[in-house]
Amino acid sequence: MNLLFATSIVPDGAAASGYEIANAAIIDALRRAGASVTVIGFTWPGKPPIDPDNTIVLGSVDVRTQGASAGQKLAWMACALSSGLTFASAKLRVVSEQAVREAIDKAGPFDAYVLNSVQFAGAFERALGDRPTLFVAHNVEQNSALENAAAASSLLQRLLFRREARLLKSLEARLCARARFVFTLAEEDRAALGVASDVRSIALPLITTANAPAKKPRTIECDAALIGTWTWQPNRIGLDWFLRHVVPYLPGEFRIRVAGSTPADVSSQHPGVEFVGRVPDAQAFVRSAAVIPLISTAGSGVQLKTIETFELGLPSVATSRSLRGIAYRPSNCVVTDDPKAFAAALVETAAKPGADVDGSAFHARQVKALDAAVAQGLKALGLNRQEAFA
Secondary structure (H helix, E strand, O other): OEEEEEEEEOOOOOOOOHHHHHHHHHHHHHHHOOOEEEEEEEEOOOOOOOOHHHEEEEEEOOOOOOOOOHHHHHHHHHHHHHHOOOHHHHOOOOOOHHHHHHHHHHHOOOOEEEEEOHHHHHHOOHHHOOOOEEEEEOOOHHHHHHHHHHHOOOHHHHHHHHHHHHHHHHHHHHHHHHOOEEEEOOHHHHHHOOOOOOOOEEEOOOOOOOOOOOOOOOOOOEEEEEEOOOOOHHHHHHHHHHHHHHHHHOOOOOOEEEEOOOOOOOOOOOOOEEEEEOOOOHHHHHHOEEEEEEOOOOOOOOOHHHHHHHHHOOOEEEOHHHHOOOOOOOOOEEEOOOHHHHHHHHHHHHOOOOOOOOOHHHHHHHHHHHHHHHHHHHHHHOOOHHHHOO
16 A cells, blocks of 8 residues: 655654654554555755655745744745635645645555645645545644634734634544544544544554663753743643743752743743753653653643653653543653642652653553554555555
């Protein structure tokens, strides 16, 4: 079976975000199931694809709103408003739908398309309408947009996010209706998208690394460590909750390091909070902390940082929202949504020596379940001989 995996950013091997980690896991699972997978999409500027022989590169784009010039933001907005696209899809309209269609025809034929999230599928919907599809819903994007609107600091932002939510609701409905099967990354997202039936969808258990990390001694350099793309609004909402409501309950000597891209207006008066920016090795960074705060309070889909923490066997304190899409919770994970209790659990856990567990069993369980779910989706494609060789 020849599949075209249509995504906004093609894998480059760096896996710098949860989105990219999830993509790599899904593509690997499709290939383990025996499918031939070609990826189509864009690269980050200066970052070539990790698998060029099986990748169709449409160009290079930097889709990050944070850091974009005012002119670039206005151009994206003008494209979105004139085309009726979401803001995220408008960012990808640096090539035409005809150019995408020609690239697919040149590389094909393909038996089916895997539409990976809404951004690329929304930008080039008509170019992807000639084959059966699987839809990978990373999040319930319409709900995330509504949460972003509620958290927005200005009337203009609220209006723009509400527009996104309205368009995303329609787009997600079309993609789900057209797909022969839908993969979500959290169980609750199936009902939210209207595809809760087992013949229509399944939630994919994910992994963050191909091989289970070995449990080994580590050097503790701080009490707690957080890493993420904090410019992404759902992540930003969680970070704001942590800094405003949890951190004030922590003692002044409690050391917290926050890594990743952080908006300029994020700060903390706590003397132990340090913003360290990008780090060369994300896994080494989290392994240097006594405890990992898992702080999601918004968004849908699965939290890859939670999965990575469990794979590494690291002790953690988590909000209930951080565990969405994850059926198993290790013994060294404390769950609470109360800020004061969250802070107390961080202090208590950080003071415990040897709180690590072996994460290999969790990883093996995830791989087995992921492969079974992908096999179910491929079976649901139900390609007949005429379709498979069209």
